[in-house]
Amino acid sequence: MKLAAMVIACAMTCAPGAGARGVEAPMAAEDSGIYAEVVAMLEREAAGQLTRHLQKSGKLRQVSVDIRLDMSGRSMTINFGPGYLPGPEGSYDELFLQPMASSLRFFAGKSGLEINDIRFLFEGRSLEDYYPEDLAVPMRSERRSAPTSALVSSSHGYISLHPSREWKFQRPAPLGLQEDTLSPVYGDELQALIEQRSGLTVHLARSRSTELHPESNLPWQHMSSRYHLKALFPDRTDMWNEFPNSPESAREKDEDIRARPNYANHLGADVLISLHSNGHDSAAIRGTEVYYHQAKPQDKPLADSIICSMRELIRAQPGYQTFPVRETSNQGIHGENRIGKMPSVIVETAYHSNPEDVAALQDPVFRSASMKGVEKGYRLWATGKACEPLALQPLPDIEVPLQSSRDVNVTFAGNPQFPVVLEVGVADCDRPGVCTPLKTTFNDPSAPVMFGASCSSTRPGTVRWKVLIRDADGVVAAPVEFTQACVRS
Structure with missing residues (x-):
């Protein structure tokens, strides 16, 4: 707490001067030690998270972590040393790296440093440098003057593990709230709002049928997008079965991530909105976030409009006047946003790992307000209007x-x-x-x-x-x- 107070005071009063380790913006020399301590703390946290992540996959190794802060751009670059390079299996570890980014952003904020965007490097190079063909951003579809359709992807749903064929939800539920069954309810609300207020035809990436899925004998509405698309397009294995020879037990999770934007591309949708609730090992991290892909900066205005409108609508409701909603959208490396040829964003409505957020996620008032914010943010962006306070x-x-x-x-x-x-x-x-x-x-x-x-x-x-x-x-x-x-x- 003392360190946090010192950093906050420094951020308010420091004059330009000599540089500090890991910080690219200038600052007074007498304060460089404080910032260096913050950087060192963030490096230790990132290294610890990575060590635990590797141990879960049976790898016992220590990987160096170097963090650089750009104070003027409110950004952070994390460079991993030799020994860690995620690959296609596991979707380039996006389900590990994005929570890491959330926690480092959180801890930096507690130390008085506001960080928006976080970039990951691996021995000084981006993942795109290692996998240029697979991670290339597809050619963007020409934007129509009058949009007609949207794909709402409400994640995640059941997948089958290999080779056991055990059916499991993709996301943990630390406080009993299952994202795999919660997100489609939000998707239903958003579909109705977009059709009514924006006048688009809305397609859903998952089935909403209450009948049983014949292969699993589980409700169709609880199945992942992968199985919905398998039923719709049995011959289009390129859409929903991209890793048939992968040795990964949960390879269908990677296929499901890619199936959603593949479907949006097939439809020629004008916009792809992916709905999630977020999760983290720390129950302290909470709030609403919106992500765009770092290689598609043209999607940032849409993401910013949505987070702005969500903040307006959520905080207008009694009891939610101070609900944490980020001031701007964030860069990410999510496959859903990258693969879609159309403007694509991920909405992390709240954290299902935080007790206060869990209560909000189950409240119809919060659900309605948050989805009205998503629709309004899209509509303002689509019509060239700025999100501004009433x-x-x-x-x-x-x-x-x-x-x-x-x-x-x-x-x-x-x-x-x-x-x-x-x-x-x-x-x-x-x-x-x-x-x-x-x-x-x-x-x-x-x-x-x-x-x-x-x-x-x-x-x-x-x-x-x-x-x-x-x-x-x-x-x-x-x-x-x-x-x-x-x-x-």
């Missing part, structure tokens, strides 16, 4: 002649969901009981939002009005006040 413009004080009225136009910034409700309340009235509050609903986004300020009395007086608007999704603009004076003409 805010009322100031209203000038006015004078109204006795026994007459005048219209007051209410203007605002942001993108409210109509219908919106305008509430005009009494902040102060010189004759209590005479001033009457007003509530009006506006259904047409193209029509002006206004109300009539009247003075029906025969005596002069003043009233201080407090005005706010509330949209259909519960987003409320901070109220503004103005004074109305009833005067003799």
Whole structure:
């Protein structure tokens, strides 16, 4: 805690000076030791995680870890020494490296260093350098001026282990909440919202049938995308069976990761949105995150729009005003985002390994708000609109002649969901009981939002009005006040 306090204070007061080990931005020489300690702490944490990961796969070795921080870019580069190079089996360890990135981002934040993007190198080279053909980003599909379809991929689902043929869910459930069965419920909500509000045809990567899958005798809706696509396209093994000769017991997990964007490419979908709940060994890590692939930076505006809109919608709900939602999207190396030829993002709605997030994930209010945020973020991006807070413009004080009225136009910034409700309340009235509050609903986004300020009395007086608007999704603009004076003409 002392180190964290020192780093936070330094981040606020340090002047430029000599560089520190592992930190690319300049800083005062007397503070370089503090940053070096933080870097060393992060290196020890990363090395420990990697050692445990290798031990689980039967490999006993120690791999060096070097971390460099770019303070100006709020980024981190992690370079692994000899002895660790993930390959195609295991999808290049994305299910290990992404949680590592989350934990290092978390620990850096606790030390006062805000980190957004994390890049992994292996003996100074990226995975793309080692596997240029397999990890090449496919040629991007031409973006249509009028999008027509989306693929919603709700992960993960049952796979069959080899050679035992035992059926297992892909994700752990440390607190009893199973992502494999939870995510499709979120996908159903998002499908309805995109079809209703964005006007797209939505395809699902997993079956929602309650009938039994004949091969496993388990519910179809609990099966992975791999099996859904196998049933739809039995001859397209290139879509769902990319590693038939892999020695990995859980090779179908790798096939399932690739099957989802393969399906999006087959459909020619305009956007691929993958829904997950996140997980981590540490129960302290929590919150909402959105990822785009580091080799597809053109997808970042979509990811940023979605995380911004999710933050607006989630925090508008009672009880979720301070729910942790990242300020910006993050780079990642997820296969789902890389393989899709269309704009592709991964939405990590919350952490199923954190008790508070688990409670939120099971709350229909949170589910609805988070998915409304995803749809709104997509819609704003698709129509070229910026995600910005709902805010009322100031209203000038006015004078109204006795026994007459005048219209007051209410203007605002942001993108409210109509219908919106305008509430005009009494902040102060010189004759209590005479001033009457007003509530009006506006259904047409193209029509002006206004109300009539009247003075029906025969005596002069003043009233201080407090005005706010509330949209259909519960987003409320901070109220503004103005004074109305009833005067003799």
